Amino acid sequence: MTDVITGPTDATIIAESLQHPDRFAALYERHATALYGYAYRRLGREFAEDVVAETFIAAFRGRSGYDVERVDARPWLFAIINREIARHHRTERARYRTLQRVKHEHGEESLADRVAGAASAEAWRDPLANALAKLSRKDRDVLLLIAWGGLSYDEVAQALQVPVGTVRSRLNRARRKLREALPDYSSREPR
Structure with a gap:
């Protein structure tokens, strides 16, 4: 991006x-x-x-x-x-x-x-805001840098000074937790 x-x-x-x-x-x-x-x-x-x-x-x-x-x-x-x-x-x-x-x-x-x-x-009324608040800071940062910052996995890895594999696992965990916290929205895959 x-x-x-x-x-x-x-x-x-x-x-x-x-x-x-x-x-x-x-x-x-x-x-x-x-x-x-x-x-x-x-x-x-x-x-x-x-x-x-x-x-x-x-x-x-x-x-x-x-x-x-x-x-x-x-x-x-x-x-x-x-x-x-x-x-x-x-x-x-x-x-x-x-x-x-x-x-x-x-x-x-x-x-x-x-x-x-x-x-x-x-x-904090919005269910998404509540779900995001429940994520760990590390998982939330990865998710938001990709979704809202438009960074690639490699760019997020550089920004956070972690391996790309860590970025992928944190993103996967964040998405899973959001699906669990927002079951009404889980049919749509987050970007």
């Missing part, structure tokens, strides 16, 4: 950006839409832009460590965005724990708590 790239390779852009930082913008122009689509599906519109921005900031800062033997930076960028999404989830969980602690300390639910609770309940 990789688009045909015209012009310099990602590796060339990254290498040139070490001497000419403004050239890194070409990498953003080339990959931001795909990363945004992936983040949007994982986090929603509210957080997707921020996570994509943080991804490119991290990529820019870490570009000197990029292996220029890898001409396509997609797996590298998707590895970074996965870390940023995980960081977002950790921060969000900590925020909810703090809200919960404040609620118990004061013995009443504030308007902010009620709104946050309603928003969370709405976001």
Whole structure:
């Protein structure tokens, strides 16, 4: 699912950006839409832009460590965005724990708590979201990198730094668990 790239390779852009930082913008122009689509599906519109921005900031800062033997930076960028999404989830969980602690300390639910609770309940109402939430992070990452990120098995293996066989087994396990969790939808094979 990789688009045909015209012009310099990602590796060339990254290498040139070490001497000419403004050239890194070409990498953003080339990959931001795909990363945004992936983040949007994982986090929603509210957080997707921020996570994509943080991804490119991290990529820019870490570009000197990029292996220029890898001409396509997609797996590298998707590895970074996965870390940023995980960081977002950790921060969000900590925020909810703090809200919960404040609620118990004061013995009443504030308007902010009620709104946050309603928003969370709405976001998780969809059976698919519930089923995805029950997958292990490793299985979910493989499934979503393929389904929403459009990466190949090889690209996912590079992004997660695991063998292709591990990608295949995690994807198989994730699909099986989704079929079990969503029996009404099991007649359709996930992509």
